[in-house]
Structure formats: structure tokens, C-alpha cells
Amino acid sequence: MTETAQHAAPDAPAGRRVRRAAVTVVFWSLVVGAAVLLWPARLGGCTQMIVVTGDSMEPTYSTGDLVVARCGTPEVGDVAVYRPEGLRGHIIHRLVGGDGADGWQVKGDNNSWVDPFTPTDADVVGIAQFHVPRVGLATTVLESPIVWASLLLIALAMFLWPRDEDEESSEDDDAEPTGRSVELTEDPEARP
Numbered sequence: 001m002t003e004t005a006q007h008a009a010p011d012a013p014a015g016r017r018v019r020r021a022a023v024t025v026v027f028w029s030l031v032v033g034a035a036v037l038l039w040p041a042r043l044g045g046c047t048q049m050i051v052v053t054g055d056s057m058e059p060t061y062s063t064g065d066l067v068v069a070r071c072g073t074p075e076v077g078d079v080a081v082y083r084p085e086g087l088r089g090h091i092i093h094r095l096v097g098g099d100g101a102d103g104w105q106v107k108g109d110n111n112s113w114v115d116p117f118t119p120t121d122a123d124v125v126g127i128a129q130f131h132v133p134r135v136g137l138a139t140t141v142l143e144s145p146i147v148w149a150s151l152l153l154i155a156l157a158m159f160l161w162p163r164d165e166d167e168e169s170s171e172d173d174d175a176e177p178t179g180r181s182v183e184l185t186e187d188p189e190a191r192p
Contacts, residue, residue, distance in 0.1 A: 038068070046071040048081055048126040050092055051136030056108030057092060064137035067092060069126025074100060079128035082106070082119040091115070092128065100124070 039045025048069040052061045060079065061067060069081045074095055081092045082104075093115060097105035103118030141147055 037070075046126075048090070050081055050090055051139055052092060052131075056111050057094075058110045060109045061092070061131055062133070064134045064140070065131045066135040066139075067128050067131045069128045071125070072127045074104065074121065074124050074127055080104070080106065080119075080124045081126045081128065082117070082124045084117040084119060084123065090125065091117070 036045075038047050038049075040047055040049070050067045050069060052065045052067060053063055055063065057079070067079075067081070069092075074080050076095050076097060079092060079094050081090050083090055091106070093106040093108045093111075095104045096107045096114065098118065100121030103120055104124070105118065106115045107113070108115075
């Protein structure tokens with residue numbers, strides 16, 4: 001064996017360990033980074049995920065788009081997610097004027113009128129950062145009680161439906177047992 005081959009062999013496993021450790025560190029860094037960036041506001045984070053309904057923000061956003069909004073200081077021109085006082089839902093529209101103290105003027109990109117609401121910075125729950133087209137359609141399907149009832153019925157049917165092994169075991173119960181059997185016979189001389 002040459003001298004260089006002897007020195008390379010012990011270094012190879014250490015190199016693999018270093019690569020594995022580096023991949024592990026990068027993977028967990030990405031997981032932690034994604035968790036910090038996407039931690040929902042409901043759990044104390046800074047991220048809102050909104051599924052767009054309606055056509056007021058077309059062509060920017062369409063029905064079924066998933067918009068990810070993060071907290072921050074809104075400015076005119078930003079697309080903001082806000083909760084109007086007295087309403088349960090969120091509205092995602094563009095800030096077209098005003099300020100955060102006295103109230104913003106907001107308008108949908110596809111609307112010819114300004115919204116009747118004037119949210120303040122306290123009402124703005126996030127500023128749109130990016131969106132994923134049509135992903136929200138899956139969430140609207142999963143919100144349907146009919147879908148959940150159907151899934152429960154399918155699961156119940158799968159649980160109660162007889163399986164092949166159940167049928168085989170019931171047939172085996174009717175058949176004679178296999179394996180060794182011992183026959184007992186009476187000895188006629190043993191009778192009193």
C-alpha cells in the first residue's frame with residue numbers, strides 16, 4: 001500500500017462524519033428558521049395565513065390563494081390583513097392612504113371604491129409577504145362538514161368490514177384442529 005493511500009483511508013470516515021454533521025446542522029437550522037418565520041399569531045407568533053375568498057384583490061390574489069402575512073409597521077402601498085371592529089373575519093386589501101393613528105384608507109385592487117372601514121395599526125394583524133396560488137382551496141374542502149362526515153364513515157366502514165384473515169380464522173374454528181392428536185381407547189379388560 002502506498003503512503004498516500006494509508007493516510008486517506010482513516011480520513012474518509014471522519015470526512016463523512018463531518019458532512020453528516022453539517023447536513024444535520026443545516027437541516028435543523030432550516031426547521032428552526034421556518035418555525036420562527038411561520039409560527040402562527042394564535043400561538044403568540046407573528047404570522048397569519050389567510051385564504052383569499054372573493055375577487056376584490058384580483059389580479060394580485062384570487063380565490064383559494066394562501067397569503068402569508070407577518071406583523072410589521074404598515075405603509076401606504078402595502079397589502080394589509082386587518083380585522084374590522086365588530087366583524088369576525090379578516091379582510092386583505094391594499095393601504096391607499098391615511099395613517100396608523102387616525103386610520104388607514106383601504107381598497108381592494110379590483111374595487112372602484114374605498115372600504116368603509118378605517119383600521120388603525122392596532123387593527124392590522126399583518127402585512128402580506130408572499131402567497132401560494134390555489135393552495136387554500138384544499139383548506140376550504142377540509143373545512144366542509146360533509147367531507148369530515150364522509151371520511152369518518154369511510155374509516156368506520158374500513159374498521160368494521162371483514163378482512164380475509166377474519167374469514168379464514170372463522171373457517172379454521174369449524175375445521176378439526178391440526179397437529180398431533182392422541183386417540184384414547186378403552187381397554188375392555190379394564191372394565192369392572
